[in-house]
Amino acid sequence: YGRPRVHAVTWLDRNVQVEGVEADDYPTSQALISRLRRPGGKLARWLDEVQRGYEGFAVVRHKVEIDAPHSPNCLAVKVREDDLASWARHAWLRSQLSKMNPPAVPPLAASPARNPRTPPRPVDRSPVPNGRAVAAALLRHADALANQLTSGGAQFTPDPQANQLVIDDPFAFLVAVIADMGIKAERAWALPYELRQRLGYLDPERVAASGNAVAQAVQASPKLHRFTSLIPKWIVEAARIVKVQYRGDAGRIRGDTPTATELRQRLERFPGIGQKKAAMAVEILERDLKVPLQDPSGSDIAFDVHLRRVFLRSGIAEHDDVHEMAAAAKALHPERPGALDLPAWDIGQRWCHPRDPDCELCPLGLACPRLVDRGSNVHGI
Numbered sequence: 001y002g003r004p005r006v007h008a009v010t011w012l013d014r015n016v017q018v019e020g021v022e023a024d025d026y027p028t029s030q031a032l033i034s035r036l037r038r039p040g041g042k043l044a045r046w047l048d049e050v051q052r053g054y055e056g057f058a059v060v061r062h063k064v065e066i067d068a069p070h071s072p073n074c075l076a077v078k079v080r081e082d083d084l085a086s087w088a089r090h091a092w093l094r095s096q097l098s099k100m101n102p103p104a105v106p107p108l109a110a111s112p113a114r115n116p117r118t119p120p121r122p123v124d125r126s127p128v129p130n131g132r133a134v135a136a137a138l139l140r141h142a143d144a145l146a147n148q149l150t151s152g153g154a155q156f157t158p159d160p161q162a163n164q165l166v167i168d169d170p171f172a173f174l175v176a177v178i179a180d181m182g183i184k185a186e187r188a189w190a191l192p193y194e195l196r197q198r199l200g201y202l203d204p205e206r207v208a209a210s211g212n213a214v215a216q217a218v219q220a221s222p223k224l225h226r227f228t229s230l231i232p233k234w235i236v237e238a239a240r241i242v243k244v245q246y247r248g249d250a251g252r253i254r255g256d257t258p259t260a261t262e263l264r265q266r267l268e269r270f271p272g273i274g275q276k277k278a279a280m281a282v283e284i285l286e287r288d289l290k291v292p293l294q295d296p297s298g299s300d301i302a303f304d305v306h307l308r309r310v311f312l313r314s315g316i317a318e319h320d321d322v323h324e325m326a327a328a329a330k331a332l333h334p335e336r337p338g339a340l341d342l343p344a345w346d347i348g349q350r351w352c353h354p355r356d357p358d359c360e361l362c363p364l365g366l367a368c369p370r371l372v373d374r375g376s377n378v379h380g381i
Contacts, residue, residue, distance in 0.1 A: 001068035008032055008081060010091040017091035023065045023078060025187050027222045028194065030082070031058075031158040033065050034090060036075045039100040043074035046350065046361065047144065050075060051100070053093045057086065058158050061350060078158045078186075129315020133367035135332035141343040141363040154288040157186045162193035167289065170250035171204050171242060172196075177281045178234050178272040182226045191224050195235075198224075205248050207239035234272040241270060254291050260338070261298030275322060276302045283338045299338030301329045306348025307341060309375035313352060314368045320378060354378070 006022040020032030036044040036059070044050050050059060054077065062076040079086045156176070157163050165172045172192035180188040196202040198217035199210070207214060215232040218224045225231045246252040253266050260282050267278040279300040285291040286299065293299075301307060303322040311317040316332070317325045329337035343363075351362040352375070359370055 001066050001071055010087045012091045012095055017094045025184050028187050029158050030080050031078045032081050033076045033078055039097055045074050058155050129369050131316050131332055134314040134316055137364045137367040138340050138343040156189035159190055162190040165193045174250050175235055177277050179231055194224050204239040204242040208243045211236045237271045257292050257294050259295040259298050260293050283341055296336040299336055300326055301341045304345055305378055307344040309378045310344040310348045310352050312374040313371045
């Protein structure tokens with residue numbers, strides 16, 4: 001994939017079963033990518049095609065983790081190279097595929113051949129935007145995501161120690177949210193652990209008094225973040241706010257059962273956390289970490305490039321405007337508007353690409369009017 005990469009092979013009963021190749025973030029994650037297949041041997045492209053047994057694995061999009069020529073648009077597992085138990089299980093699961101029957105598909109003659117880049121036929125789409133039908137399809141996809149890989153718990157980064165830190169330590173979680181910009185999410189959520197490894201501590205009081213040390217730790221090779229000047233300043237200022245306003249305990253930010261609105265507003269007062277990050281963090285805390293909230297109706301969608309593209313193309317919103325999109329989400333799912341965030345983001349990542357969207361396989365199906373031109377010029381902010 002464009003350069004020499006670390007490569008691993010796992011054998012089972014003298015037969016090669018699976019291979020792995022280093023992800024783009026290998027210097028920090030030490031993780032390799034290995035393609036997933038479905039019965040019949042073809043590459044798995046979406047979660048419904050992943051065989052049982054991969055609960056607890058980090059299932060990722062190959063082309064996202066290895067952004068390079070010839071990287072396939074399929075699903076893969078992301079496993080640390082030294083996690084031998086997971087490689088053994090992955091190899092065993094692959095060996096079972098030959099014993100499974102491929103899913104039945106209609107004969108090719110039943111439908112005309114289609115070039116993947118050919119625009120979808122008009123008959124396969126909703127004639128006019130129907131926001132409620134799209135919202136219902138998004139919520140169904142959210143349920144499908146919730147049912148996938150649930151036994152492994154929340155997975156923010158492939159490193160199990162780094163992952164557990166952001167789950168257990170509220171200040172580490174806050175640092176990860178601040179760092180989640182300009183780099184892959186897996187690197188951002190591993191940053192608190194890497195920072196603690198370099199500093200020897202991560203408690204807010206000591207971090208607040210260690211501006212130079214935090215900057216040096218982030219800037220040392222390999223650099224922990226793309227923005228080596230800005231991120232350390234934000235982390236130190238966040239530690240100072242926690243020390244002064246929350247008596248040194250970041251758990252107090254969310255520990256009094258606030259409403260979703262209150263929690264979002266508290267997070268937005270930290271440097272580097274705007275509407276997008278705050279909305280994302282509230283959803284993660286309530287949905288994945290089970291932090292109790294009094295009233296989830298104040299949750300919000302994150303104004304992310306993938307969600308914006310889906311909202312525009314599906315007709316949920318007519319304009320690329322954060323206020324319009326937030327209002328539309330609240331109108332369509334008032335009990336918890338933020339519930340539309342994850343499924344829209346996932347669809348934008350996996351199917352609703354900026355160019356050549358994969359409308360035929362998209363979970364929105366017939367509910368989406370496929371207003372493709374609306375979302376073609378949406379850019380990240």
